[in-house]
Amino acid sequence: MISFLRGTVAHVGLSTAVIDLNGAGMAVFATPQTLSRLHVGEEAKLFTSLIVREDSLTLFAFADDDEREVFEVLLSVSGVGPRLALAVLAVHDPETIRVAAHxxxxxxxxxxxxxxxxxxxxxxxxxxxxxxPHGTGPAPVQAAASAADWKPQVVAAMTSLGWSEKDAGGSIDKAMADSPDLAQAGDVAQILRATLRWLGQDGARAGNRVGSRG
Known part of the structure; x- marks a missing residue:
């Protein structure tokens, strides 16, 4: 079993990255949050889970061991495959998933x-x-972050998922209007997840509006 990879980032794509392991390129699938932390030419360590199928070997990568653990537990649910489990981690952080399940x-x-x-x-x-859920203590006090610090990174992650820069920027602004504390904290991964959740809720609201007119 491949437990983790440590090597130089050779490529970062829309849903995958390639890690150079002493001349051998290892391709991995990962969430937008994990991919946003990788930079070509820099060294990275990723925790991994190998999915074995009759016709393929696919490696999924995570920023930490907690993400990998939640991913593997999600795979135990009937009907939930690795791509859907990865989508859950793209929208929710591991602790939110633990709380929701519990x-x-x-x-x-x-x-x-x-x-x-x-x-x-x-x-x-x-x-x-x-x-x-893990026990959590009081959150450390942090200085407020400006959008200039985190917004370009969130927009980049969203454009890698297929949104235009204009749509991504507008969705981020609307999502953060509902979560000003999150915007002030400036955590890129949390802001991205909140924006994806807001988009999902907005899509559901749009569907309800269409249904009511019908």
Whole structure:
């Protein structure tokens, strides 16, 4: 089993990266948050999970061991494959997933593209007792960050997922209007997740509006 990779980042794509391991390029799939931390030419360490299929060997990479653990537990849910498990981690951080699974919050999982109420209910049911929230102390006090510090990174991550810069910027602004504390903290990964969740909710609201007119 390949537990982790340490090497030079050779390439960063829309959903994958290539790590140069002494002349051998290892391709990995990862979330936008993990990919946004990688920079070509710099050394990186990624925790990995190898998925073996009859016709393929696919390596998924994570920023830390906690992300990998949650990913592998999500794979234990019937009907949840590696791409869907990775999508869950793109929208929610590991602790949010733990809390949602522990508290039976199926709605949290419906915010992930591709997961409807039925699948969300199955996730909550099958993860019961498997994921327990970590104890957390008081958050450290941080100076407020300006959008100039974090917004370009979030826009870059969203454009890698297919949004235009204009749509990405507008969605970020609207999502942060609902979460000013998150914007002040300036955590790129958290802001990206919040924007993706906002987009999912906005899509659901649009669907409801169309349905009511019909």
């Amino acid at each position: 508290s039976g919050d199926g709605k949290a999982f419906t915010k992930v593209p591709g997961i409807g109420p039925k699948v969300a209910g199955r996730i909550v049911l099958e993860l019961s007792g498997k994921l327990v």
